[in-house]
Amino acid sequence: MHGMVVDTKYLADMSTELGARLNEITANIYEYAGHPFNLNSPKQLGQVLFDELGLPVIRRTSTGYSTDAAVLDELSGKHPIIELILEFRQIDKLKSTYVDALPGLVNPQTGRVHTWLSQTGTTTGRLSSRDPNLQNIPVRSDLGKLVRGAFVAPEGYMLLGCDYSQVELRILAHITQDPELLGAFHRDE
Secondary structure: OOEEEOOOHHHHHHHHHHHHHHHHHHHHHHHHHHOOOOOOOOOHHHHHHHHOOOOOOOEEOOOEOOOHHHHHHHOOOOOOOHHHHHHHHHHHHHHHHHHHOHHHEEOOOOHOOOOOOOOOOOOOOOOOOOOOOOOHHHOOHHHHHHHHOEEEEEOOOOOOOOOOOOOHHHHHHHHHHOHHHHHHHHOOO
């Protein structure tokens, strides 16, 4: 109910920067392909990668070539266009899903983004977030960290992120006092 403060100016600036980077990547992809095409069309992308550039076909779908993330990961290193497409998809996804969408989700009365938290949405009993899902913002990528930087603490407060590694197993070790399980944690295994 309290919500999260989001720095919309930060996101607007980030959107501009990411848009410029997407334009740059797109131009480079078109240069490798030899012509413009719809990067969001699996059919057109498949034609460029497999028919025009002659990359090996990894998997087909009922409508043509598969260009999903697994296929592109497998093709990684076989042509410079692949890394550009993967970067394009990552930036485009974060830009559209979070950078451009979050400012529109700020509640005008509270000035905050309100997500729905559910304790019954997962089998482990952990909280799940939806509308928007704030748990899907990547934590390990530099770009994900930048997006997370848009969440700020109100004046006089701070945000604290905590992640207790293997918390369920640690609780199990404590409750059962199993010597092997306790030993594994003591040995940082």
